[in-house]
Amino acid sequence: MTSHPSTLTRLPVAFRQLQVIHSQRLTPQMQRITLGGEALAGFASPGADDHVKLFFPNAEGAFVLPELTEHGPRYPQGALPSPARDYTPRHHDAEAGQLVIDFVVHGDGPAALWAVQAQAGDALVVAGPRGSFAPADDFDGYVLLGDETALPAIARFLAELPAQAEVQAYIEIPDHGDRQPLEHGDNVHIQWLERGGYPAASSQLLEDALTDIEEPEGDVFYWIACESGRARLMRKFLEGHRQVPKEWIRATGYWKADPTAAD
Ligand SMILES: Cc1cc2nc3c(=O)[nH]c(=O)nc-3n(C[C@H](O)[C@H](O)[C@H](O)COP(=O)(O)OP(=O)(O)OC[C@H]3O[C@@H](n4cnc5c(N)ncnc54)[C@H](O)[C@@H]3O)c2cc1C
Structure with a gap:
């Protein structure tokens, strides 16, 4: 590795x-x-x-x-x-x-x-x-997945990652009107995933996008932030099914559907 x-x-x-x-x-x-x-x-x-x-x-x-x-x-x-x-x-x-x-x-x-x-x-x-965390700048690609609470961080990644970095960003938002213009480099692909009224805690749009991503060529860093149970399951999927090394994944629960639940 x-x-x-x-x-x-x-x-x-x-x-x-x-x-x-x-x-x-x-x-x-x-x-x-x-x-x-x-x-x-x-x-x-x-x-x-x-x-x-x-x-x-x-x-x-x-x-x-x-x-x-x-x-x-x-x-x-x-x-x-x-x-x-x-x-x-x-x-x-x-x-x-x-x-x-x-x-x-x-x-x-x-x-x-x-x-x-x-x-x-x-x-x-x-x-x-x-x-302050900084992902290594020598990955072959970066995949960013997050809901609207992660949009500020994703917007910053898109603006601050090396200009030539290959980046795929999947951003889940409540509706079409919640899209934002984002500054980014040349090799960036952004996909907006609109829930259209479906609750953020039980949506599957990010998970579906993740499973649909073709096995990328080379070494890829995955950054995930959304409801905590969802972030945990996506990390498990990457580690278990895709055999992505732990060090190449940063998955964080940004909020909890059940705030009384343990981490
Ligand atoms: C590292 C980090 C960075 C973050 N950055 C941002 C950011 O830039 N912008 C941002 O908006 N949030 C961000 N969040 C998420 C934010 O901290 C939480 O959404 C927080 O719970 C909001 O606090 P609250 O007082 O509004 O609601 P709380 O009192 O925490 O929760 C009240 C109720 O609302 C529900 N709830 C909380 N958040 C959401 C949500 N987003 N959607 C639906 N239901 C929700 C809870 O399940 C609970 O039932 C970040 C979280 C982390 C860990």
């Missing part, structure tokens, strides 16, 4: 209280929030699938943040912790002092609800990214 050295870099974690500069409904199911503020100084997101932890105001409208200890995050006793969720820095412009985050408007949940109501001047606390 040829070695393709992907890297994972640890980054120092900072908590930054930022302000909403602009909020815009990008597509029917995606709210784009642009954040800024002096605290953004020093922020960096070198990797396409980096994530930050967003902290939202608690039910009392306050930010109650954890202290990071060697035993994990610890919240002040007796206080109501801020809800925290993971999001991809879609775009960072250090010169303009702006950080863009795209939120799927899926209905329920503190993050999705905050995003649809956000107005200029509202505060949000952004922590991280605490690590």
